[in-house]
Amino acid sequence: MAALLAFLLLALPAKPANPDEVGGLHPPREETRFVFAWRGVPVGTVTLTLEGGRFTYSSRHLHTRDGQPGERRREVTLEVDGAGRVRGAEQGRASSAERARDGRGAVSEVFPQALWLWRGPPPVGCVTAREELSGLEGPHCVTRVEGSRVEGTLLGSPFRASYGEKGRLETLDVGDSRFTVAAPGTRLRSPPELFAQGLPVEGTHGALALEPPLEVSARLEGMTPWDAGAARALSARVHAAFTDKAPGAADWNENGEGEAGGCLAHALRFAARARERGVKVALVHGLLVVDGGPARPHAWVRVALAKGGTLDLDPTSLDAVRPDTHLPLALEEARGPALEAGRRWLELLRGAHRVVRRP
Template structure:
């Protein structure tokens, strides 16, 4: 079986600029030991972690990405150790004396405006090219990396906190923060507390924890449709996938492919709806089947004429009910789903418990 969570990029996207110290700009890359871990999310779904380690003379890039093979979830780990000088330039070969590792450059910033040559850490064959900062401020930088637009934000000390590149987003994990491993979240799911049948809900795991996220009924731009037309499209999408299982179709904007999981079905539905002049919402949430655990799932929400909404699960064609489906975020299907990403991270952190709310007569 193909990867459940196909990785858009195996190297941490970055964007170098110029390396010379300037007034008001960060100092050159420091050589004392430093370490940081980032959660990598693609289209709002966390798919792994990236850990950066800087020691005198060397920079290490470690990645762990979730994958699914033969129905079993696991982690694919890759690592690169790169020798660098005090400025962060690669010293492995003479040709790369003026080339920086991508992640090392963007990690400490914001970089000054301008361009440098940088190398992706894990690409094969090696990709080296211009990484440019076109706009920057005290805690931000924007530009392009090998032609792709990026946006980075930093803390007051100049350390990278969030990096956005297309559909990819890297969010720094708090030092010492314990995360539920992504494979465990996707394969084992989350326990559901409560035996009595009732609607699913999130509750804070700690008294001082964050409140459960609120999900709007509609997104701006959703167009009104009729239930019959919306259900007919759901049936068409369901029938269009002869093989139902995770595949690369889950990471194509239109869900292209003959095999696909829930995300592919939802993306295909949204793409076909757009062809009909309709705009729907993509729901990231949790699904509970036959009293089992709550597992990540995706479906669609349609705006109805008269102000109501209709939720459809084209993967199974089962009804979307409060006791089986729990929405975490409602996002535009064509967007990066940043809200969904933040909420998946909160589940990985263990901020919430999944419970069945008590019904009141």
């Protein structure tokens, strides 16, 4: 997870008016929080702060160590000038092949990566920027700007960003990671407890639902028709393979590999084993209610049946997936960023929907 966070919110240089050139005054303090989601699952927060010529990048994210989930905090503060350049930056850190150069062949200035993306949108072109957490410097390029959307590469890795009416970063997609701005006043618990208390459930009997409702697709395109017996047998094998069913490193492995893992690891491993058989299944992001408790995040799988219809299976518990215990939020590809699931989890974090029971 640390490598993922070092990769996030990379940036390019913005060139606002230099406050040092107008009476030496700095603009008022500005601060924005982002929720970091990996494959659709919120796992941390990032806070960007600019005040008095000091830019601070702070991350708090889920970190698994020795099989136990916990929180890891990292913070870096850089002195910057009014144009967003790092004061006293050592430009020799990047190799000559990596350095962005101007028309005279001179090495470009170094900018904090997150600062420029935050205050964008950046123009088309390449610059040298520094990853705040790792200190790595190299080329960061914008290849396309279309309205409020920007595309490019960060140290060679593709990214997409979108901006709001005030020109501030709202979402950033890099690989399987997405960063989404948290609206001012949004109350978020610290990782790994973004959903620690669960969501309250209104009512005592009936099927689970959201108010206002969210539509969830019945199946993904390209799902492979499969035999129900074979699917149930695979679910039982995946269940038995995990000796430790607590959250662990397997939850962050694309194929769910590892001895310890929670519901996400079980679902990912089921999908991986199905792929080995030439079968495509869907990963279900949703909520689980047990014994009248709150609704907590959960993941399971959905299989297309050869005789028609679909079958939902929960390899973590092997319990039946029922309307009064399991509430789907989004159907996603087992591999990929799961952007729709990420958007819906954030809506729940913001309190945009209530969990209710419909008799």
